[in-house]
Amino acid sequence: DAGVIQSPRHEVTEMGQEVTLRCKPISGHDYLFWYRQTMMRGLELLIYFNNNVPIDDSGMPEDRFSAKMPNASFSTLKIQPSEPRDSAVYFCASRTAGAADTQYFGPGTRLTVL
Amino acid sequence: KQEVTQIPAALSVPEGENLVLNCSFTDSAIYNLQWFRQDPGKGLTSLLLIQSSQREQTSGRLNASLDKSSGRSTLYIAASQPGDSATYLCAVSGYSTLTFGKGTMLLVSP
Numbered sequence: 001d002a003g004v005i006q007s008p009r010h011e012v013t014e015m016g017q018e019v020t021l022r023c024k025p026i027s028g029h030d031y032l033f034w035y036r037q038t039m040m041r042g043l044e045l046l047i048y049f050n051n052n053v054p055i056d057d058s059g060m061p062e063d064r065f066s067a068k069m070p071n072a073s074f075s076t077l078k079i080q081p082s083e084p085r086d087s088a089v090y091f092c093a094s095r096t097a098g099a100a101d102t103q104y105f106g107p108g109t110r111l112t113v114l
Numbered sequence: 115k116q117e118v119t120q121i122p123a124a125l126s127v128p129e130g131e132n133l134v135l136n137c138s139f140t141d142s143a144i145y146n147l148q149w150f151r152q153d154p155g156k157g158l159t160s161l162l163l164i165q166s167s168q169r170e171q172t173s174g175r176l177n178a179s180l181d182k183s184s185g186r187s188t189l190y191i192a193a194s195q196p197g198d199s200a201t202y203l204c205a206v207s208g209y210s211t212l213t214f215g216k217g218t219m220l221l222v223s224p
Binding site: 004031033042043045048050055056091093102103104105106107108110 | 148150155156157158159160163203210211212213214215216217
């Protein structure tokens, strides 16, 4: 299994531009999570999906952030327009349906907004 | 709201030492507690998962304990090696989601 795949690994963009981050979860996993990691705030849950349906988006910081999961093998996190304070590492993770199961993390996308 | 605290924030030890990392959480209603390792520029790798009904889990030189009633967990690393240098994160699980501490950055010097 290739694990959770994220792209791009690095993204540098200018303030005001649209940014799209992509994630392919592990095949057969029912849950998908998007996290943001910064030095100040640590690892924060932004949104998660169960069977492609968004369950809790209370961690999404602003309306500039949106996430979709059109099918079981693909999800996107979009920021429009981007701002310098959005600079962070964004992780995607997935797991099976069992509540006791661990989450498997992708390598992350390092986003820099100039 | 669940809050997870990890102490110390950073730790530097010489190779061969045994060490303990601490994690505390405010809400004892958890499904499980996990310890993750994060190497610089990489994602998180699960090290140990302790179910809420368990007291400890062991994997090689790693031993994690859980005292749910007091809201505490420890990660014990025996005979530390330079390859153990990384950030260690504690996370507690509600039904679907994890709440993470900010981590302990460990440096093991040869």
